Amino acid sequence: MSTAQITEQFDDLGAELPGSAELDAVRRTALARFSELGLPGRRVETWRYTELSSLADKDFSYVAPVPDSATLERASSLIAALGLMDDRPLSVFIDGHWIQSLSKSQPDSAITIETATPDFSVAATESALASLNTAFAAHSTAIRVSGTASAPLELVFIGTGRRLAPQFRLKIELAAGAKATVIQRFLDLSGSGESWLNQVADIEQGENSELTLYRLQSHQAEQYQTTLNRAALAAGAKLSAGSVELGGALVRNEFDIRLQGQKAHAHVFGMCLTGGHQHSDMQIVIDHQAPYTTSRQDHRAIVADSSHCVFNGKVIVQKDAQHIDARQRSDNLLLSAKAEVDTKPELEIYADQVVCSHGATVGELSEDQLFYLRARGIDAELARGILTTAFANSILDRFELEDFREHVRTAVHTRLPGRIES
Amino acid sequence: MNILEIEKLHATVGGKEILKGLDLCVGPGEVHAIMGPNGSGKSTLAQVLAGRDDYEVTSGSIRFKGADLVELAPEERACAGLFLAFQYPIEIPGVNNTYLLKAALNAQRKSRGETEVDAFEFMRLIKDKMKVMQISEEFLHRSVNEGFSGGEKKRNEVLQMLLLEPQLAVLDETDSGLDVDALKVVAAGVNSLRDPKRSMILVTHYERLLELIEPDFVHVLAGGKIVKSGDRSLARELDARGYDWITQQAAAV
Numbered sequence: 001m002s003t004a005q006i007t008e009q010f011d012d013l014g015a016e017l018p019g020s021a022e023l024d025a026v027r028r029t030a031l032a033r034f035s036e037l038g039l040p041g042r043r044v045e046t047w048r049y050t051e052l053s054s055l056a057d058k059d060f061s062y063v064a065p066v067p068d069s070a071t072l073e074r075a076s077s078l079i080a081a082l083g084l085m086d087d088r089p090l091s092v093f094i095d096g097h098w099i100q101s102l103s104k105s106q107p108d109s110a111i112t113i114e115t116a117t118p119d120f121s122v123a124a125t126e127s128a129l130a131s132l133n134t135a136f137a138a139h140s141t142a143i144r145v146s147g148t149a150s151a152p153l154e155l156v157f158i159g160t161g162r163r164l165a166p167q168f169r170l171k172i173e174l175a176a177g178a179k180a181t182v183i184q185r186f187l188d189l190s191g192s193g194e195s196w197l198n199q200v201a202d203i204e205q206g207e208n209s210e211l212t213l214y215r216l217q218s219h220q221a222e223q224y225q226t227t228l229n230r231a232a233l234a235a236g237a238k239l240s241a242g243s244v245e246l247g248g249a250l251v252r253n254e255f256d257i258r259l260q261g262q263k264a265h266a267h268v269f270g271m272c273l274t275g276g277h278q279h280s281d282m283q284i285v286i287d288h289q290a291p292y293t294t295s296r297q298d299h300r301a302i303v304a305d306s307s308h309c310v311f312n313g314k315v316i317v318q319k320d321a322q323h324i325d326a327r328q329r330s331d332n333l334l335l336s337a338k339a340e341v342d343t344k345p346e347l348e349i350y351a352d353q354v355v356c357s358h359g360a361t362v363g364e365l366s367e368d369q370l371f372y373l374r375a376r377g378i379d380a381e382l383a384r385g386i387l388t389t390a391f392a393n394s395i396l397d398r399f400e401l402e403d404f405r406e407h408v409r410t411a412v413h414t415r416l417p418g419r420i421e422s
Numbered sequence: 423m424n425i426l427e428i429e430k431l432h433a434t435v436g437g438k439e440i441l442k443g444l445d446l447c448v449g450p451g452e453v454h455a456i457m458g459p460n461g462s463g464k465s466t467l468a469q470v471l472a473g474r475d476d477y478e479v480t481s482g483s484i485r486f487k488g489a490d491l492v493e494l495a496p497e498e499r500a501c502a503g504l505f506l507a508f509q510y511p512i513e514i515p516g517v518n519n520t521y522l523l524k525a526a527l528n529a530q531r532k533s534r535g536e537t538e539v540d541a542f543e544f545m546r547l548i549k550d551k552m553k554v555m556q557i558s559e560e561f562l563h564r565s566v567n568e569g570f571s572g573g574e575k576k577r578n579e580v581l582q583m584l585l586l587e588p589q590l591a592v593l594d595e596t597d598s599g600l601d602v603d604a605l606k607v608v609a610a611g612v613n614s615l616r617d618p619k620r621s622m623i624l625v626t627h628y629e630r631l632l633e634l635i636e637p638d639f640v641h642v643l644a645g646g647k648i649v650k651s652g653d654r655s656l657a658r659e660l661d662a663r664g665y666d667w668i669t670q671q672a673a674a675v
Contacts, residue, residue: 367475372512375472376526376582377500377533386525390516 002056003035010135013063017138018117030122030134037128049310049342050252050281055224060165060196062136064095067160074189075158076102082156082185085403089113090154091141096166096197098141110147111180115139118169129226133200136167143171145178145209152181152212152401157199159223161192170201174209176234181212183404187247188220194249196224203231203239207261210238214399216408219247221276228254235261235290242399244408245272245280246415252281259286259293269298271395273415274307274339281310288317288324297328300395302388302416303339314346315356322353330360333391388416423488424449425590425621431482433470440466442646443482448590451618455632455657456625458643459665464625465509467643468594471623472506473499486590500526501533505588507579509595509625514566519578522566523548523585530586551584555611573604580611587615592623597631609634629661644669 010031017027039056040047067075075094079102084090091113092102098115105113118140122131143153157168174180188195205211219225225248231239245251257266272280286295301309315326332341345358365387373383392412399405426448433441440463448454458464470477471484473496484491486504494502514522527547528538539547552559555577567575576596583591593612597605612622612635624637632640632654640656641648644665649672650656660668 366512368512369514371472371474371496372508372514373522373526374496375500375506375508376522376586377497377529378525379497379529380495382525382529383497386517386521387514390514393516 003038005059006062006132007031007035009062016063017136023118023120026120026122027135030120030126030131033122033126034128034131034135037131040128046283046312049308050250050279052226052250055196058163058194058196060163062132062165062167063138064097064164064166066097067094067099071160071189072099072101075099078158078187078189079156083407084154085151088151088154090156092156092158093141093168094158095160095164095195096138096168098139106151108150110145110178111149111153112144113141113153114144115141127228129198130200130228133167133169133198137169137200140169140171142173143180143182144173144175145180146175147178149178149180152183152404155182155184157184157186157197159186159188159192159195159197159219161188161195161220161222163194165196165198168197168199170199172201172203172211172213174205174211174237176206176208178206178209180210181214181401183401184213184215186215186217186219186225188223190220192220194222194224196226199225199227201227201229203229205231205233205237205239207234208236209234211240212400213239213241214401214404215241215243215253216404216411217243217245217247217251217253218411219251221247221249221278223248225251226254227252228256231255231257231266233257233259233261233264233266235263237261237264239266240400241266241268243270243282244396244412245270245274245282246411248278248280250279252283254283255285257284257286257295258289259295260289262290262292263294264290265294267296269296269395269398271300271302271392271412272309273302273392273412274309275304275415276307277305278307279310280308283312285314285316286326288315288321288326291320291322291324293321294325295327297330298395298398299330300391301330301332301341302335302392303332303341304335306336306338308340309342311341311343312346313344313358314348315358317349317351317354317356319350321351324351324354324356326354326356328358331391332360332362333388334362334364335388385416389413392416425487426623427483427485429483431470431484432480433466434478434480435466435476439480440646441470444643444647446641446648448621448623450621451616452639453616453622453624453635453637455637455640455654456623456643456648457627457629457640457657457660459669460627462643463646464643465594468506468509468592468623468625471499471504471592472496497529500586501530503589505583505586505591507576507583507591507593507596509598511567511570511575511579513568513570515568517566518563519566520544520562523562523582526582527585548585551581554584554614555581556607557581572599573601576600576604576608577611580608584611584615587620589619590621590623591615592625594625595627596624597626597628605631606634629657632657642668644672
């Protein structure tokens with residue numbers, strides 16, 4: 001489907017989208033911007049290794065229908081299988097629609113979640129995918145935190161395939177001093193065919209607020225997902241964002257983080273585990289706009305078969321942002337000769353009192369370590385499993401929420417070649 | 423029957439021949455010391471016995487308990503009862519020591535058709551051995567060899583050996599880099615395992631280890647083969663006179 005066809009679809013279905021005439025005008029502006037930019041691909045520097053133009057050939061539907069009762073039933077058993085903790089508020093979204101009957105709230109005055117007609121505006125510099133999202137997102141879901149949330153909030157996103165391309169918009173706002181953990185899990189009903197979830201999350205953190213944002217993406221093999229997380233942190237705010245990418249045909253997870261107040265801190269960590277012909281792309285931009293801001297990026301990729309992982313970590317230090325400490329690591333393990341990794345650190349530094357470091361490795365399992373384990377009687381396959389698991393664990397250990405960490409660990413371990421029992 | 427019989431062994435590393443017709447027989451309960459100058463092939467012999475991939479046996483034979491050793495994968499050799507204490511133990515970040523020890527023990531038990539040990543049984547087995555090696559429990563929770571001192575790495579090798587109870591232990595320069603106290607701990611560990619059914623090959627550069635672990639035989643390895651064999655008095659003679667007189671003698675033959 002070309003961008004022209006997507007525009008036609010908006011003309012046909014746009015009337016079904018909620019909102020005032022003003023909002024409709026905003027959507028049309030966004031759509032025009034999307035048409036001008038087109039689906040991103042290799043000709044754009046930040047998309048050098050990830051090509052979305054193949055999506056143009058798929059006749060996705062950008063306005064997803066509300067799920068029927070059979071779908072809700074299947075989704076319900078999928079959620080039950082996740083073994084979520086009982087005491088947590090849960091919001092379930094199917095093809096981008098909030099499903100009240102599967103969600104549950106917990107009495108907690110510190111945190112509210114609300115799905116409403118969006119109040120979009122379009123920046124002149126908006127990206128193609130964010131513009132597409134603004135044009136088609138029916139609703140916007142807002143999470144507002146005003147104190148210390150008593151339990152982590154679970155967000156479960158379920159796709160039904162069926163050539164749908166839901167456009168999901170999320171907003172997370174933390175008031176000054178607020179504290180919350182938000183967990184996002186992405187999965188699909190099986191055997192449902194292709195889909196593309198395009199998500200935009202806008203995060204605003206007030207002074208000294210703390211947000212822990214976890215993500216476990218375990219899509220079915222045919223799914224596409226693109227996510228743009230845009231975060232602005234006021235003075236003393238802390239963001240800890242950890243993600244694990246396991247599924248999908250093509251997945252791109254972007255962080256665009258602005259450290260706007262002194263001593264704001266962002267830690268972005270994650271890993272991707274790919275096989276077959278999967279493509280996983282992690283993009284991080286951390287913009288140090290204020291003095292004494294700090295950031296950490298830790299990313300690991302385990303790349304098997306003919307799959308492809310991309311990591312691009314960019315640190316910007318603005319002119320008046322002195323006393324910055326920014327560190328980045330990208331470590332990549334290739335499990336096959338056909339596997340491919342592209343990792344690139346980027347530093348743009350305009351201040352002079354700055355500590356910035358970056359390091360990247362791409363390699364195979366160590367022959368010395370394999371031999372050492374085998375010389376103790378451990379067979380070659382198990383030895384490879386042990387070493388691959390150890391490589392993954394150094395990222396997984398960073399998830400501070402124990403039940404989530406162990407859930408993710410199990411999910412990762414069962415997918416590793418030469419899996420091991422602990 | 424001999425535990426180990428090596429005949430006319432030739433082996434290459436990266437296309438270069440290092441072992442050039444080595445013969446060695448080790449009987450049950452015997453402790454053999456292999457000494458020799460740097461570059462004589464001592465460590466190559468140890469690696470060849472353990473089955474390192476990039477060491478290629480080009481001719482000759484190695485029989486372990488009567489069977490062809492060369493055909494076996496490293497893990498099969500270990501499960502058959504052969505143990506190599508590494509000269510340079512490998513660091514494995516992210517894999518804790520307990521995990522390695524337990525995985526190794528259970529792999530070997532499984533291959534012998536024995537039941538695997540659980541965490542409780544494992545702790546019972548390892549406790550006394552840790553005492554012998556003067557290793558604290560905290561040590562078990564650290565990543566394998568990561569950040570260990572030289573002495574800790576060598577003690578860890580011997581701890582593994584005590585747990586796995588091999589029939590043939592090959593100790594590759596386990597004494598190198600140790601101070602006198604650490605050497606005594608290592609020797610005590612090795613001696614605690616001496617048994618009429620268990621054999622050992624001590625690859626060493628120095629005589630001082632042999633004061634603490636008394637060998638039954640001492641061999642001098644030079645130029646890729648054993649050029650002289652004797653009892654432990656040979657080690658003392660080597661300590662006093664160096665290796666030159668032997669290598670010259672061998673060259674003259």
